[in-house]
Amino acid sequence: MGLVIAPDIFSLRPLFDDMVARLAREWNMAVCAVEPFPGRSLGADIQPRFAAVPSLDDAHHLRDLHEAADALGTERVGLMGFCMGGMYCFKSAVSSRFDRIASFYGMIRVPNDWQSSTQAEPLAMLAQGDAGKVLAIIGTKDPYTPPADVSALRAVGCNVVEYTEAEHGFAHDAMRPSHRAADAADAFARTRDWLLGVTKNEQ
Numbered sequence: 001m002g003l004v005i006a007p008d009i010f011s012l013r014p015l016f017d018d019m020v021a022r023l024a025r026e027w028n029m030a031v032c033a034v035e036p037f038p039g040r041s042l043g044a045d046i047q048p049r050f051a052a053v054p055s056l057d058d059a060h061h062l063r064d065l066h067e068a069a070d071a072l073g074t075e076r077v078g079l080m081g082f083c084m085g086g087m088y089c090f091k092s093a094v095s096s097r098f099d100r101i102a103s104f105y106g107m108i109r110v111p112n113d114w115q116s117s118t119q120a121e122p123l124a125m126l127a128q129g130d131a132g133k134v135l136a137i138i139g140t141k142d143p144y145t146p147p148a149d150v151s152a153l154r155a156v157g158c159n160v161v162e163y164t165e166a167e168h169g170f171a172h173d174a175m176r177p178s179h180r181a182a183d184a185a186d187a188f189a190r191t192r193d194w195l196l197g198v199t200k201n202e203q
Contacts, residue, residue: 002072003195004065004098005033006085008169009049011042015173027192030072034064036084053084054116058125061088066097078195081106082172083144090122090136090158093129102191104137105168108149123152131157135194137187139166139178161190 003023007016016033024031036056042048065088069077079098081089086106092098110119126134136158138145145168154160163183169176171184 001196002030002069002074002077003027003032004068004072004077004079005031006065006079006081006088007033007036008083008085008172009036009046009053010044011035011037011049019172027195029078029195030074032068032072034068036061036088038064050113053114054119057118058088058091058120059118062092062095065092066095069097078102080104080191080195083107083169086137087122090134091120091125093126093131093134095129099133100195100197101134102137102194103134104171104187104191105139105142105145106136107144108153111144123149123156126153126156126158132159134158135191136160137171137191138162139168139170140164141166142168144168159194161187163187 005016005020012033012035020031020033023029037052040052042052065079076099077097078100079089079092080102082104086103089101089103090106092101106122108122110121136153138150138160140162150160163170166180166183167178170178170180171187173179
């Protein structure tokens with residue numbers, strides 16, 4: 001199996017180099033990660049990156065994810081993303097290219113400051129596509145995934161696992177203050193099972 005990773009808003013960096021290598025080894029998959037801001041030098045500060053999101057085009061980003069899937073050369077391909085990348089995982093439900101998708105705390109609705117004519121709503125794309133192949137990893141204290149939006153995720157058929165008291169970004173970066181090691185280990189284990197088609201009871 002192959003796995004495409006959609007990084008968070010801070011793009012490709014050693015964190016994702018290490019993740020690609022680790023998951024390829026531990027999960028026995030071909031793995032690659034996709035740069036969300038190709039050709040841009042946005043620096044390490046968050047504000048220029050937030051300002052750049054409205055200029056991203058869903059069609060172009062989905063194309064890049066597809067090309068990454070093709071480059072893996074595997075029969076089956078999964079998709080996993082974090083934060084902004086998790087939002088694009090929701091949007092990728094419209095694509096038949098990915099067998100299974102796992103979104104870690106992806107934005108369920110496009111934040112006001114990110115809205116543009118090239119940014120479709122994740123919920124709308126989930127409704128248009130196959131929401132049933134999407135696993136959403138959610139923290140109950142994440143402002144980007146409020147309870148009403150999580151209910152809307154479930155209503156369109158998305159599979160949701162919630163982690164009590166977890167904040168945004170709790171799983172993929174051990175350097176973040178919000179990191180929760182036990183929840184992160186559980187979320188990654190669930191994601192591996194999900195991608196491989198080993199289903200667990202929805203929580």
